[in-house]
Amino acid sequence: MGRKPPRELSLQRFAALVMAVVLITSGIAGTAVAGSETGIDQADPADEVFVTDDGDAVLLYEDEDEDDDLDGSAEFGLDASESVVYALISDDIEEDIDAAFSFALGEDGMESDGSFVADRPDAINDFSMNADGEQNEETNELDADLELVLDTQEFPEADFVQSATSSGEMVSSADEFAMEGDLSVSHIMPAEGSETGLDLTITETDGSYAVDVSQQDTLQPFEVDQWETEADAKAALEAEYGAIAQELGGDATVTIHDHEFDADTAGGGYIDVEYTIELENVKDGLEQLIADELTNDPELDISQSDAEEVAADILAAELDAFEFSYAIGENTVDAEWDIAFSNFETTAMAVLDLVDAVDEMDEGFDDEFDDYAEMYEAQVEADLTQTSTWDLRYEASGANEATLTFDYASNAENWEEYTDELAERDIDSPAFAIDATATTDDDEVSVEMALEFTQEEFLETAINAMVQDLQNDPMMDDEAVALATAFEEAELELAKFDLDMDDGTITMEAGATFDDISAFESHLSDAYHGLTVEHVYADTDDEAAYVYATGMVDADATEDDVREHAIVDDATTVHMPGEWDEEHPRLDMGQVTEFLGTDATDSETESEDDGLPGFGAVAALVAMLSALGLARWHN
Numbered sequence: 001m002g003r004k005p006p007r008e009l010s011l012q013r014f015a016a017l018v019m020a021v022v023l024i025t026s027g028i029a030g031t032a033v034a035g036s037e038t039g040i041d042q043a044d045p046a047d048e049v050f051v052t053d054d055g056d057a058v059l060l061y062e063d064e065d066e067d068d069d070l071d072g073s074a075e076f077g078l079d080a081s082e083s084v085v086y087a088l089i090s091d092d093i094e095e096d097i098d099a100a101f102s103f104a105l106g107e108d109g110m111e112s113d114g115s116f117v118a119d120r121p122d123a124i125n126d127f128s129m130n131a132d133g134e135q136n137e138e139t140n141e142l143d144a145d146l147e148l149v150l151d152t153q154e155f156p157e158a159d160f161v162q163s164a165t166s167s168g169e170m171v172s173s174a175d176e177f178a179m180e181g182d183l184s185v186s187h188i189m190p191a192e193g194s195e196t197g198l199d200l201t202i203t204e205t206d207g208s209y210a211v212d213v214s215q216q217d218t219l220q221p222f223e224v225d226q227w228e229t230e231a232d233a234k235a236a237l238e239a240e241y242g243a244i245a246q247e248l249g250g251d252a253t254v255t256i257h258d259h260e261f262d263a264d265t266a267g268g269g270y271i272d273v274e275y276t277i278e279l280e281n282v283k284d285g286l287e288q289l290i291a292d293e294l295t296n297d298p299e300l301d302i303s304q305s306d307a308e309e310v311a312a313d314i315l316a317a318e319l320d321a322f323e324f325s326y327a328i329g330e331n332t333v334d335a336e337w338d339i340a341f342s343n344f345e346t347t348a349m350a351v352l353d354l355v356d357a358v359d360e361m362d363e364g365f366d367d368e369f370d371d372y373a374e375m376y377e378a379q380v381e382a383d384l385t386q387t388s389t390w391d392l393r394y395e396a397s398g399a400n401e402a403t404l405t406f407d408y409a410s411n412a413e414n415w416e417e418y419t420d421e422l423a424e425r426d427i428d429s430p431a432f433a434i435d436a437t438a439t440t441d442d443d444e445v446s447v448e449m450a451l452e453f454t455q456e457e458f459l460e461t462a463i464n465a466m467v468q469d470l471q472n473d474p475m476m477d478d479e480a481v482a483l484a485t486a487f488e489e490a491e492l493e494l495a496k497f498d499l500d501m502d503d504g505t506i507t508m509e510a511g512a513t514f515d516d517i518s519a520f521e522s523h524l525s526d527a528y529h530g531l532t533v534e535h536v537y538a539d540t541d542d543e544a545a546y547v548y549a550t551g552m553v554d555a556d557a558t559e560d561d562v563r564e565h566a567i568v569d570d571a572t573t574v575h576m577p578g579e580w581d582e583e584h585p586r587l588d589m590g591q592v593t594e595f596l597g598t599d600a601t602d603s604e605t606e607s608e609d610d611g612l613p614g615f616g617a618v619a620a621l622v623a624m625l626s627a628l629g630l631a632r633w634h635n
Helices: 011-034 156-160 221-227 230-247 283-296 304-314 344-356 363-382 415-424 458-471 478-490 517-527 559-563 589-596 602-606 618-623 630-634
Strands: 048-051 057-062 073-079 084-092 097-106 109-119 124-135 140-151 161-173 176-187 196-205 208-219 251-263 269-280 318-328 332-342 385-396 401-413 431-441 444-454 492-502 505-514 532-539 544-550 573-575
Touching: 073 589, 084 589, 097 458, 124 444, 156 161, 208 221, 221 230, 221 269, 230 251, 230 269, 283 304, 304 344, 344 363, 363 415, 401 415, 458 478, 458 492, 478 517, 492 589, 505 589, 559 573
Parallel strands: 048 573
Antiparallel strands: 048 057, 057 544, 073 084, 073 532, 084 505, 097 109, 097 492, 109 444, 124 140, 124 431, 140 401, 161 176, 161 385, 176 332, 196 208, 196 318, 208 269, 251 269, 318 332, 385 401, 431 444, 492 505, 532 544
């Protein structure tokens, strides 16, 4: 029997099929489906078909493609009686890296840990990092710090910045928000024109606003007419802000305190100006504008009087401070800011009440907003206050070194009281923990990390959100949405991924188990020309893939009956019952269940023949072939 041309459904494409589901379970579903083409790829005719006495069949696909990129060994499989997909890949690598990484995604959370040791890059003289965070019913805090010493001979770009600092604090509660900080940079990059800057302060008093501005800027020729004289500047500002005030039923007054203009030889110039803009009685007009918009919104069922009340509450938040300034000099950049608002509670409640006025709201969205409302009420009752601070410093020492340090801290006051309030409202509080360290040791960099996240119905919530996003995406075709919906209905229970790199070898093991993978059966049937496919196994060492199908033909069928099926063509070799006695390989369920931590059925762990347990998982894989082609997976 001569060699036949290789079929398109090669081992690497089977690898892509399996990895599609594994990647989807790891949170890449949106990306994978978003990149898919419309429709489902149909499988090519098999190289060989082995028919059993009861009309079932094993389809053999031989991989004769010498251009396949995978040089190592790999096996891929899917089984329905256990509702699992699985892949094991091993290959050689040139990099001198020792690493171990594991990731598990379950119904109520995820956990991951790993370690990494590699050669220290020449551009790094020293490196250390620590991150320690925890969130549970009693506490919510995170502390992180980093120090990096660069060799500027190996990384000369680091010398362009001589020094840099930034520090600040952000405080938020149910009723207040405040943030202040600063930034300062000194560099040796070429200067671009004269110094520019802005000093802006906004204050609010009884529905009126005062905007104080000090500004230095370079003007283009077309801007000169607006700023050349003090009268020009005042007219330009009055035209701009007068129109805004008029629309809101208020008044705008412009006062120029100082004005200097210097023309340049190119027709432009440089302006240094100080002025104040007073916007009086504009808040009432803004309230009316919002009320009119609410009343005219076809999705809202709200009267004019109620709309006016809601608009007033929305604008009840008070501006306590708004100060921002920056200055860009010849070799410096400096900035400062101080922003604060209060009386958020009235505004937040108005927005939540507005949601109730929506005539037709998606049921899931409505439930989600109910949770938001109760979570906000819990914040109010507990007086929850969250604070975060940062401090960043960078300095080039001049001794061929530059040092970067960064410190970050966050904590929550009255967090335990907040989680108690959530519990009274029957809302679950997620738990989170992270512990990460990195150090240099002589010529190596070592990194260790552990991450854990738990929340009731975490996986179901995440998948539901993914499906809703796809359903609401106008770029998604019906088939992509149907696949995503089937994925949701299959109810993923566990996804796991392990990676190990050691002594020039990389090994990856991945798998997933579902509650009911039969949700994909209709897609699988379409992909395999109406066949009921129940098991798939591929091994690159054997250069073959096996597809197990039930009821391909009747028990008394002839070879002509078999050849009438679209999965068979003239080049396919057909082996009828009694003409073959090969034992075709299957997925080792003992190996799979040991990796996933599940229990296999006796039929899977003990059977050595071609018995065909029920299966539908391959549906997702075949259907996702266009979503995750081999090139994308391998890259």
